[in-house]
Amino acid sequence: MAHNHRNPDETRARILTAAQESFGALGYDRASVAEICRRAAVTKGAFYHHFESKQAVFLQLLEAWLDDMDQRLRTFELSCALVPDQLIAMTTVLDHVLDTATEQLPIYLEYLTQALRDAELRQLTVRPYDRFHRRIADIIRRGIEQGSLRPVPPEATASSVLALVMGLLLEAMLAPDSIDMSAAAAQSMRVLLAGIIREND
């Protein structure tokens, strides 16, 4: 091989990138460590020097992705004065998700199914989801306080919003070429908002 000896950071990064590509293309089980190493132009020795196991690599990727999503959502925390506008604006996060991760999303779904079978892994996966949920519920609460939303139940409504977002994501994966995602997302959010907005005109 002798690609660029002695650059542990870059080696690590290459392994992670290769793993992400392999997982996305083949799924967790079918993406073999050998394949990942091939793609990263790295030997198994290097792989197991930097990571404890195949699952550890996947976990790292998953956490990084969730952190990225969380950070992105946080940027919209106080972006708009009016809550409805903010929720509409947040749908643009979907654009990024689809742009950068359309290929990777299936493996995160698959991992989710595996996490559902393991109590420990489940917690790890569900916690960020709950964070999203709480964040959105807070936003809705704020909207109710400021009077831009009707007094809907915040938690249940947050569930609806999240469900809508997740569903749109699924839809985009199933029919990626059908329509403009950002428009569809904004439209859907507008429809849903129409039901909870307090009309003051």
Next chain:
Amino acid sequence: MAHNHRNPDETRARILTAAQESFGALGYDRASVAEICRRAAVTKGAFYHHFESKQAVFLQLLEAWLDDMDQRLRTFELSCALVPDQLIAMTTVLDHVLDTATEQLPIYLEYLTQALRDAELRQLTVRPYDRFHRRIADIIRRGIEQGSLRPVPPEATASSVLALVMGLLLEAMLAPDSIDMSAAAAQSMRVLLAGIIREND
């Protein structure tokens, strides 16, 4: 073995059931043919006598599931005079999915993830999905005609409805013990409907 020699139909059914359980519990890749056979109290010979491959079994289960869903949705075709009531009623399909298949839900997710990667499977999955979509769009069109819905774009709104349903399904898998699913689904649908209903009171 000598369980009940010479009952091909039952053997076939047992294999399918065992496969569904195994896939649901372990996922497609980890659910080995040997494990499926063990669970079905059947040998590999029987398995490969009745089915061409492991994937063929998987495909059969997938088609059966999609057909079942489609049939169930069809029963609501003309159940209610008013379209909003009909859409609310249709959320009860989610009850069935959750009631009878809580254990099997992961495999449904796996159906999706596999379909996302495999072109052939994708078509197979997308077609019924499109059918659902068209069905709902028709219902919405009917609602607009009968005046119970505002003149929203039917296709886009159908996407929103479907996305909401799929998202709720995902949510139920993530947090199955959190709340009553049927209530949450109906509530979400009501919120969404509030945005497209024509108020005439």
Next chain:
DNA sequence: ATTCAGATACCGACCGGTCGGTATGTAATG
């Protein structure tokens, strides 16, 4: 400035085990 010890980074052959699938046999059925 040189040496050298120990840590770090990496190599690649190899291991036990599992996998989907097959070849071949045999017993029941019609």
Next chain:
DNA sequence: CATTACATACCGACCGGTCGGTATCTGAAT
């Protein structure tokens, strides 16, 4: 007796992970 319906033994590919070894670097003692 031909066909169907299984059973059993087995195959080669491949899997995640290990291990003994090597190359490269760091830093402290000389």
